[in-house]
Amino acid sequence: MCRALRDKGVPFLFLSAGGNQHPLTPREFRAAPHLAMPFEPSQLKSVLQTLIGAPTVAPDGTTFGNAILDMLGPAERCVLAPSLERVALRTGERLEPPGQPTAYVYFPVEGLISMFTGATAGTRIEIATVGSDGMIGQGVLLGDLTAGEALVQAAGSAWRIASGTLQRLAELHPALRHHLLAHIGLALRQVMDAASYGGRATIVERLARWLVQAAHRLNSRRLAITHDSLAEILGVRRPSVTTALQALEGRHLIHSTRRAIVVLDPRGLAARR
Known part of the structure; x- marks a missing residue:
């Protein structure tokens, strides 16, 4: 029956009392939506919406707001949605203790998160800036169960899911795994591009690049960030950041205070990258 429905393009789902996916489900249908009994009416509604092509919404009735989640196919969204929870992100919060097992994977909605490498103040440097276009903790899908350092630079919120x-779910649903791995590949290329750029750019250029990207990800020209935080992000001394900010401010590209930076000329700042 399932093959006949599939061949005719008729959507269907599996109901099972044995969990989200019954062990007897044929391999060719393991990417199809599964719903474990008993279930809540809201769960059934979410599944039916995905089956008929209606926009999938988060549990609170809104769109997810994260590019990776919003680009999932209907079946994969249905698989993932029941396991997601919305959490607040606080400025200065470390999402996972570095070196410890990764407990959660995060999909930011608002806010800005820095991924760092290096254990000491003299060696720490940001390797990636993550906003609503990315995810934190993707190493669990590559077999790396140890958390890297993820520091919230700007408060916001995120969807999170237990890493296990x-x-x-990624093992049970190949389409979901493929989608997430494709994002990881893109993120790795961005890290390599940033490393290549950082090796040949001046501090002023690196700072301008970071400010442009941060303002874009936050959709705001005002960035609440200190000189000390910028020095940590760029892996340089604080006086070097102050000098670079003064250079950009002298060109009327930004306005800098002790705890915030306002981007006055986004195009001009982008030209300094």
């Missing part, structure tokens, strides 16, 4: 749950 995401691993299990």
Whole structure:
């Protein structure tokens, strides 16, 4: 029956009392939506919406607001949505203790998160800036269960899922795994591009690049960030950041205070990258 429905383009789902996916489900249908019994009416509604092509919404009735989640196919969204929870992100919060097992994978909606490498103040440097276009903790899908350092630079919120749950769902649903791995590949290329750029750019150029990207990800020209934080992000001394900010301010590209930076001329700042 399932093959006949599939061949005619008729959507269908599996109901099972044995969890989100019954072990007897044929391999060719493991990417189809599964709903475990008993279930809440809201869960059934979400599944039916995805089956008929209606926009998938988060549990609170809104769109997810994260590019990776919003680009999932209907079936994959249905698989992931019941396991996601919305959490607040606080400025200065470390999402996972570095070196410890990764407990959660995060999909930011608002805010800005820095991924760092290096254990000491003299060696720490940001390797990636993550906003609503990315995810934190993707290493669990590559077999790396140890958390890297993820520091919230700007408060916001995120969807999160237990790392073990995401691993299990990715193994059961190849389309979901493929989508997430494609993002990881893109993120790795961005890290390599940033490293290549950082090796040949001046501090002023690196700072301008970071400010442009941060303002874009936050959709705001005002960035609440200190000189000390920028020095940590760029892996340089604080006086070097102050000098670079003065250079950009002298060209009327930004306005800098002790705890915030306002981008006055986004195009001009982008030209300094």
